[in-house]
Amino acid sequence: MHTFSGGNHFRFFLVGLLIPISGIFGQKPYSLSDLTDSALRNLPLLLEKKALVSSRQSAVTDEKHRYIPFLRANAQVNLGSDNSLPGTYFPMGIIPSTSSGISPENNGQSAMGSLAVLYGEYTLFDFGYRKASIQSAISNVDLESADLDRLRYQVKADVTRLYLGFLKKQMQLEIEGQNRQRYEKIFSVIQALTKSGLRPGSDSSLAKAELSKSITGFNQVLGSLEGIREQLSYYTAIPADHLQVDTISIRNPVSARPIFLDSNLKETNPLIAYYAYVNKVYASDEQQIAKSFQPSVSLIASTWTRASSITAEGEYKSLGTGLGVQRYNYLAGISIQYDLFNGIHKRDKLETIHFQQKAGIYQLQQQELALQSAANQADLSIHTAESNLLELPVQIGSAQDVYNQKIAQYKAGLISLVDLTNAAFVLYRSLNDYTETITDWYLAHLDKAIAVGSLDRFIQNIK
Numbered sequence: 144m145h146t147f148s149g150g151n152h153f154r155f156f157l158v159g160l161l162i163p164i165s166g167i168f169g170q171k172p173y174s175l176s177d178l179t180d181s182a183l184r185n186l187p188l189l190l191e192k193k194a195l196v197s198s199r200q201s202a203v204t205d206e207k208h209r210y211i212p213f214l215r216a217n218a219q220v221n222l223g224s225d226n227s228l229p230g231t232y233f234p235m236g237i238i239p240s241t242s243s244g245i246s247p248e249n250n251g252q253s254a255m256g257s258l259a260v261l262y263g264e265y266t267l268f269d270f271g272y273r274k275a276s277i278q279s280a281i282s283n284v285d286l287e288s289a290d291l292d293r294l295r296y297q298v299k300a301d302v303t304r305l306y307l308g309f310l311k312k313q314m315q316l317e318i319e320g321q322n323r324q325r326y327e328k329i330f331s332v333i334q335a336l337t338k339s340g341l342r343p344g345s346d347s348s349l350a351k352a353e354l355s356k357s358i359t360g361f362n363q364v365l366g367s368l369e370g371i372r373e374q375l376s377y378y379t380a381i382p383a384d385h386l387q388v389d390t391i392s393i394r395n396p397v398s399a400r401p402i403f404l405d406s407n408l409k410e411t412n413p414l415i416a417y418y419a420y421v422n423k424v425y426a427s428d429e430q431q432i433a434k435s436f437q438p439s440v441s442l443i444a445s446t447w448t449r450a451s452s453i454t455a456e457g458e459y460k461s462l463g464t465g466l467g468v469q470r471y472n473y474l475a476g477i478s479i480q481y482d483l484f485n486g487i488h489k490r491d492k493l494e495t496i497h498f499q500q501k502a503g504i505y506q507l508q509q510q511e512l513a514l515q516s517a518a519n520q521a522d523l524s525i526h527t528a529e530s531n532l533l534e535l536p537v538q539i540g541s542a543q544d545v546y547n548q549k550i551a552q553y554k555a556g557l558i559s560l561v562d563l564t565n566a567a568f569v570l571y572r573s574l575n576d577y578t579e580t581i582t583d584w585y586l587a588h589l590d591k592a593i594a595v596g597s598l599d600r601f602i603q604n605i606k
Contacts, residue, residue, distance in 0.1 A: 175302075175602055176603075178375060178379050179302050186298060203280040209276075213264040214263045215262050216259075221257070224251050225241055227243070242451075246457075256453075257451075258448070260446075261445065264442070264478075266439055271434045272437060275430040275431040282428075286421060289416050292413040296598060298378065299598055302379070303605075305375050306605075310582060318578060319357065319364050322360065323360075326354040329353070330350040372386055372388070375388070404591055404597040404600060409514070412514065412594075412596030414514060415507070415511060415596070421503045422500065425496060429497075432492045433489065436486070440477065447472055450464075517593070518590075521587045522591065528581075528587060539577060
């Protein structure tokens with residue numbers, strides 16, 4: 144940024160702006176870094192997103208645990224009849240199974256039996272599906288983390304914009320206070336001249352109206368300032384009545400340092416990185432879908448024991464003999480599973496994810512285009528503001544000189560009150576023009592910092 148210089152009146156104006164309004168309250172003022180740090184620690188929206196990241200991380204652990212060996216133990220003791228017929232049928236789930244029990248006629252006599260089973264299964268080969276599934280879960284963690292980074296970035300940008308808005312209202316409040324003092328002075332001069340008969344009473348009424356208007360303007364700006372303080376309180380969780388903002392470092396443009404932004408951070412800009420991670424999730428999902436339709440080879444094994452109160456010869460013993468262990472068995476094998484129609488399902492799923500990937504690429508391109516346009520517009524705004532800031536010291540100094548001359552001429556009876564109030568308005572407008580321009584300069588740099596991924600460096604510059 145250029146170094147701006149002007150007349151003594153302009154420097155006096157700057158000195159007035161250097162008096163921190165918050166100092167009168169005796170509270171420790173918060174810097175921009177303090178405010179952004181507090182927002183990142185306390186805003187519930189960010190805490191919610193952190194919890195979702197932790198949830199995604201837990202899902203990765205859950206996905207890994209899906210592939211540990213399956214081992215199930217089951218035991219049962221049953222009391223019932225053993226009355227069946229030869230023949231084969233598909234199991235229907237709710238139909239109990241009988242063992243033997245084939246006799247010429249119905250036999251409803253009760254018998255007791257027991258059964259204990261230990262069954263295990265472990266997938267030996269899944270042709271990459273396990274790895275693809277875990278990687279897909281990890282990609283979702285990365286995406287959720289990128290979304291958290293994006294949200295944190297936006298919160299920091301919002302707090303910084305409010306901080307600069309607070310600066311603007313502070314400067315405007317100072318201007319409104321000076322304007323009020325000018326009209327109080329004008330009103331006192333006119334009262335004295337009116338009482339001496341040198342000026343008509345209408346001048347006194349007009350001056351009183353202008354004074355009242357300046358008081359109204361002061362109150363409106365003060366209300367806007369308190370509104371921004373409340374918004375900052377919302378973000379930072381600092382009570383509004385304790386929130387004093389330190390803007391001392393950026394209120395003096397004469398000593399303002401150039402703001403250098405690193406334009407090489409675009410790829411790491413959280414506003415872009417999020418969409419890059421979206422595409423990585425789509426790529427991981429594509430791999431998982433492709434691998435999910437591969438065959439699976441599993442090792443399965445089981446051992447079980449049985450007991451029954453019915454002997455091998457069909458003799459019914461006491462019910463108690465059906466408890467314990469009378470027979471045991473074991474079974475082990477290799478299982479291969481593959482759906483012969485997997486090719487059709489795989490093609491359909493991959494076609495769906497293909498179009499999602501294309502949409503994700505367009506999203507990324509659109510975001511890059513929008514941020515590049517925002518950076519270009521910010522450069523134009525910076526150039527315009529710097530050009531105006533070179534002229535404004537001259538404008539303010541001249542307006543102050545004219546006002547001093549006009550009030551002297553009014554006292555001497557050489558000009559009317561209209562001429563004096565016009566000069567006061569020109570000075571008031573010039574000071575407001577400066578306030579608008581210097582805050583526009585800061586906001587344009589903020590917009591560029593957000594667009595190029597250099598927001599943290601911008602915040603570090605505001606010290």
